[in-house]
Amino acid sequence: MKETVRIGMIGAGHIAHSHAEAWQKEASLTAVASRRVESARSLAERHGIPHVCRDASELLHRNDIDAVGIATPHHLHHPIALAALAAGKSVFCEKPLALDGSQAREMWSEARRRAAKTGVQSGIRLFPALRLLSRLLREGRAGNIHTFDAHWSFDWARDPGFPLTWRFRRAEAGTGALGDLGVYMIDAVRWLVGEIAQVNAELAVYIPRRPVLTSPGHFGELRRLHRAEQLEVSRETGPVENDDVCQVLLRFENGARGSIRASRLHQEHSIRIDCERTSYRWQMTGDRRLMERSKGAEYTPVEMPEPPGGGTIVTTFLQNIRRDEDKAPTFRDGLAAQLVIDAAVRSHETGGWVDVPNAEG
Ligand SMILES: NC(=O)c1ccc[n+]([C@@H]2O[C@H](COP(=O)([O-])OP(=O)(O)OC[C@H]3O[C@@H](n4cnc5c(N)ncnc54)[C@H](OP(=O)(O)O)[C@@H]3O)[C@@H](O)[C@H]2O)c1
Incomplete structure (x- = not known):
């Protein structure tokens, strides 16, 4: 050791x-x-x-x-x-x-x-409420999972004046919102629900051109300077080469269905899972508690049986x-998520359901 x-x-x-x-x-x-x-x-x-x-x-x-x-x-x-x-x-x-x-x-x-x-x-696997959700789903008292719906969006690129960094270029970033943000929810669904069998996806660009940066900068610093209107950018603009927003419909190997929406233009972080006997929902805002609802009842917080873990x-x-x-x-989980991303890109290009290859294949 x-x-x-x-x-x-x-x-x-x-x-x-x-x-x-x-x-x-x-x-x-x-x-x-x-x-x-x-x-x-x-x-x-x-x-x-x-x-x-x-x-x-x-x-x-x-x-x-x-x-x-x-x-x-x-x-x-x-x-x-x-x-x-x-x-x-x-x-x-x-x-x-x-x-x-x-x-x-x-x-x-x-x-x-x-x-x-x-x-x-x-990072998704660190939220105490989601760790609890993972355990509850594994224990099976909610019954089979029917549907999963998640939003994972940060609006850092909402302003068309935010400059063209490497994140908007395909050769350096790959996909946009899908690979940068949607990937968190792809990992979350594989962890919480199970392996994804098929996807049907749409990728959209809402801001097709952005100002060119005049000097290199790190993400947080660029965001800070941009918010303070102190960021120098060129008058010249360049093309945005990847998605601002993606929506992905999912079919799971275990028969569940789901959807993921990710965006770099909007702000929302929520997960909802509906099972045979219980529905769960979680938001990254507020007290971040897991809420549950069984037949005929309002959503109520699920008691946390263990103190939140301190892992990183x-x-x-x-x-x-x-x-x-x-x-x-x-890396096996990184590969599995990447195969879902690739299938989503193919689905966007071909306009239909696409099978997700097995990470072991
Ligand atoms: N930003 C977030 O909130 C966030 C959150 C979670 C995960 N991530 C992930 O973290 C990674 C980095 O993102 P970031 O936001 O930190 O990017 P960033 O602020 O743009 O920083 C990128 C870093 O990579 C360095 N770099 C560029 N080319 C290099 C090279 N050839 N060899 C060695 N280093 C090189 C840059 O070097 P210089 O310092 O010399 O410019 C810089 O230090 C990405 O995978 C991103 O998806 C980011």
Whole structure:
């Protein structure tokens, strides 16, 4: 059993700050690399990380690092993860795992071939009320699941003046709202309801062009400057290449049906599950309690039988390393979600139901 896991982070942008806090709480955060060394240095100073590397390759060749955390734009997840696995590291990767299913499959099969531990970001699984919901559904007292409906939307891109960052470009981001936000609900349904057999999806762009950025910036900083009307952008605009909004109808292997809507133009976070005997609903606003309704009754809060767990997004990954386990979410879950994303894209292009391939296939 390995008690202290030494971590190297690649990517020092917006979400990297949350990663740094999680790693420091549960492991030994040893080094950081980014595209611009000044970003890595600034993250290192803020979080007290001892080593700053010139680039990802330098970090991967350090022998005082056991595991690598990837927090970069989506197109870099695949090459960095493969290089990290080749260097003998365990790998934790931000979502979505890759740009498409073939990249994700290669990442998962390479990890398996090397018997490496992997993890993928899945913050949804940390909400105490949803952990309770998962347990209640598994215990089966609500009966068979009939329908699942979820919204996962953040309105950071609602203003057409928000600039054209990598998130709007297919080569760097892949899909838009679907891969950036819908992926959370794809992971949630696989966890709460079961495997998805078929999808029928529509992807929409409402703001087709956006102003070009004049200098690079991290997501949170761009949002802050934009809100304060202090962000410099060019008069020139460029095309938005992926979806602002997606809606995906789902058919599950166990006979349940469902829908997911994700948007970067609107704000809503809710999950509703209707079963034979009970309906559940949950919202990320307010007290975030799980509500339930059985026949003839109003919705009432479900009592939380256990104190909320204090885990972070990296807890399971680190436990898998320490205990030599492979508990979800691993790259296999990232691959399964990616296959649903690919099927949704095909459905949008062809206009009908599309089968979701098996992650083991
Ligand atoms: N933003 C959120 O709220 C959020 C939430 C959950 C998950 N995520 C996920 O987290 C990941 C990163 O998103 P973000 O919002 O943090 O992006 P971001 O703020 O744009 O930061 C991206 C980071 O990646 C670095 N990078 C770019 N090219 C690189 C390269 N070739 N080698 C090494 N590093 C490189 C950037 O380098 P520089 O510092 O040099 O510019 C920057 O540090 C994505 O997978 C995203 O889906 C984001």
